[in-house]
Amino acid sequence: EIVLTQSPVTLSLSQGDRATLSCRASQSITTSLAWYQKKPGQAPKLLIYGASSRATGVPARFSASGSGTDFTLSISSLEPEDFAVYFCQQRSNWPQSTFGQGTTLEIK
Amino acid sequence: QIQLVQSGPEVRKSGASVKVSCKTSGFLFVGYGFSWVRQAPGQGLEWVGWISGYSGKTNYSEKFQDRVTLTMHTTTNTVYLEMTRLRSDDTAIYYCAREGDFEVGSGWAHYLDYWGPGTLVTVSS
Numbered sequence: 001e002i003v004l005t006q007s008p009v010t011l012s013l014s015q016g017d018r019a020t021l022s023c024r025a026s027q028s029i030t031t032s033l034a035w036y037q038k039k040p041g042q043a044p045k046l047l048i049y050g051a052s053s054r055a056t057g058v059p060a061r062f063s064a065s066g067s068g069t070d071f072t073l074s075i076s077s078l079e080p081e082d083f084a085v086y087f088c089q090q091r092s093n094w095p096q097s098t099f100g101q102g103t104t105l106e107i108k
Numbered sequence: 109q110i111q112l113v114q115s116g117p118e119v120r121k122s123g124a125s126v127k128v129s130c131k132t133s134g135f136l137f138v139g140y141g142f143s144w145v146r147q148a149p150g151q152g153l154e155w156v157g158w159i160s161g162y163s164g165k166t167n168y169s170e171k172f173q174d175r176v177t178l179t180m181h182t183t184t185n186t187v188y189l190e191m192t193r194l195r196s197d198d199t200a201i202y203y204c205a206r207e208g209d210f211e212v213g214s215g216w217a218h219y220l221d222y223w224g225p226g227t228l229v230t231v232s233s
Contacts, residue, residue, distance in 0.1 A: 049219040
């Protein structure tokens, strides 16, 4: 099983700050990675697919990069609605899938 | 508009079974696959399995291989998750999600673009 490890577990930042979240795979997954945003009481929302492509309607302040085993999600200037939990997901061996354990982005 | 509507909350005793439904609308059901994902209280997301809306072919996480069955009905555009031999650590919100088609590089990949609202399954001992 491909294991995804996200860091940090918790990120405390202020509105307007830049956030950088990391996701590391236990083996190469090329660019078969997605990022999701999860808020309490809501279903996850797809933000990024193919490691770096924004999903429809996702603001441009969200960007992502990476390939192989190391991936990054960046949020350029945090808005109040960005404080949530972020998960990465791999689809390298589709339809099998695994998620990272999540990074909680909280208000400092 | 695209909708995935899930059945209501369930409470079961340990050792029992549960079946959760996910009725879809607003797109061609047979053109897509569907994944089930769960989130236990205070935990992260966990992929449970996948089913093709076209063929009914399934693929499961090894963790759930012997306790979960995914099925679908094309006549009602509905997918189902059945879990047997429930344990207290199966208490979670269970989500169905559509596997959207995304063009990446020179090919296509599948990611979860539309989700149901989730179904809370509570297992008590």
